[in-house]
Amino acid sequence: MTPVTIRGTQMVTKVPSPAEGEACIPLHAIIRKVRYHILMKNSTLHRKITRHLGLFVAIGLLLAACAPAAAPGCGDGLCSSLEDGETCPQDCARTGLVRKTLTTSIDVEGIGNIAILIAYPNQGRFPEGTGVVVTVSSFYATQQGFVTSPDFTAVGLIQVSYLWPGTMDEAFVMQSEGTNDFGGEKSLLALRDVIRFATGRLRDVNDRALMSLVPMTPMVDEVGLYAFDGAGIAAVNVLARYGDALPGVAWFVGHENPTVDTLSCLEAGYYDENNLALRNPLYVFPTNYSPVGITLNYSNLRWDAAYTDPLRGFSGRPYLDLDGNAAPGEADYFFGAPVPEMFTRRYYSTALTQALLDNQVFSWADWPSDLATPQEAAEAWAARQSTSRYLDLSLAAPNLKVMLVFSSRDHIQAALDKPHIHQAFQGFRFVAQLRWVRLNPDRAYLQQLSAVSGTDLPDNPANTEPEDWLNIVDWAYPSSGLVEQMAPLAAVSEMADRAHTGRWDENLGATLYDFNK
Secondary structure (H helix, E strand, C coil): CEEEEECCEEEEECCCCCCCCCCCCCHHHHHHHHHHHHHHHCHHHHHHHHHCHHHHHHHHHHCCCCCCCCCCCCCCCCCCCCCCCCCCHHHHHHHCCCCEEEEEEEEECCCEEEEEEEEECCCCCECCEECEEEEECCCCCCCCCCCCCCCHHHHCCEEEEECCCCCEECCCCEECCCCCCCCCHHHHHHHHHHHHHHCCCCCCCCCCCHHHCCCCCECCCCEEEEEECCHHHHHHHHHHHHHHHCCCEEEEEEECCCCCHHHHCCCCEEECCCCCEEECCCCCCCCCEECCEECCCCCCEEEEEEEECCCCCCEEEEEECCCCCCCCCCCCEECCCCCCEECCEECCCHHHHHHHHHCCCCCCCCCCCCECCHHHHHHHHHCCCCCCCHHHHHHHCCCCEEEEECECCCCCECCCCCHHHHHHHHHHHHHCCCCCEEECCCHHHHHHHHCCCCCCCCCCCCCCCCCCHHHHHHHCECCCHHHHHHHHHHHHHHHHHHHHHCCCCCCCCCCCCCCCC
16 A cells, blocks of 8 residues: 555555556556545545646656556557557557547536546548548446547547546546436436537637647547447437437447347347357247337246346346246256346346236335345336337437447347347347348458458448348358457448448448558
8 A cells, every 4th residue: 555645635445456468567556556646545646736737747757667567458559449559659640640649528517527538549531621420429338437448539420428427447546426327318318419519519617629639630519439338329319319410420330339229139049158148938939029129028037046147146036937837957048147136236128127026926015225125126117218219319319310329249239130120120120210221231341351252252232231130140251250350440440431421322432541550
């Protein structure tokens, strides 16, 4: 433990140990750790240390010889989000993809300051400037912080991320004010104003617009949203609710997003910790599928009280007693983790939660304190699903362009017909009646970024879908190797290029820009 005294006030904080491969502790790690401790314990002290960072100059001189460890993957010719010109000059110096970051805050009425991280490349994607992408955060993720992966500065774009109300990023020593309502109304207001900032319609707390903070011209009328996993629900909700107040938003890329509570809770199937597909045998396509919901039979739902969640420590889990012996066993189907966690409770779907009560698995008297009640589940999920918002989207954002990105093996959803992709496509295309909805990037963009040639990569024209969704895997990109890593970059690059040029053909056949800086 190392005591640190600042103007008569002493605090004790743990100084980080050197990372593997480092001869000593990087200065930035010490400064961030100290400032994080102060921010958490004493906001007045945080302001003092921020004004007196000269205190650390002496430490910086002592540690000037500290050489950072090489980033993982260094030397592979790709400048990843973990690399920069200092940690991997052979990759990043050659490509020029040394991203820079800065932090700021915006004032959101009724909440307070919302923290924002801006990342930008050395050179913009277009000769006259560059596109902007807002990376939407998942509202029920257990790990909170700025979304920095994928790194869209690698394709020459400005990337804007943020912190939900009441959450913090320890690495950047930033915190948003307010209380986290996990994708509720306050979260949507915060996201709305983050987007307004990214589109040049709102200034930060220091009266600065985005274009004055970055050394290139941001195309504020061509802004896109990128959302992975549960973040897609927040993205759809904010556009359906406030899309008419966000005129600079041109496109949305949804990457393997759930759409309804049943899928958010992985009740149709999931991949376990060993990457084995566990599919609910009572989910059958098309019998249990509809564009607005997933219907499952919970009549034999029971509770495995002996189970303990290895990551979060929750006790017990629901399962389907398929062999009817009222005891958990190999013949049964167990609902898997991770389950959405909000308001300090686990949230299963409304239907499953109600079945726990209806099947007399629990009574009100012995209902687990860490498990949402039927009423709590119904109230929470009513406002946190996409399928009920597509009709609103048709009025709020009728010109939105959408790309749905997915691999042959989803990162977590295991149902063979990919019901989350199916519901999203039907919702955007037929309920919202958007004019351009595409399944996966143009082959030319995947080939450009992955250096993979041939026709094995998908090339699905916009506004088309499989005749039989059990064949959706033929429309997916491979779920391994460089193609999988590059797919979100390819999707966002294509959408930024299309928005910049106004080219919304069903298929391109060639990239619109060759960014290789």
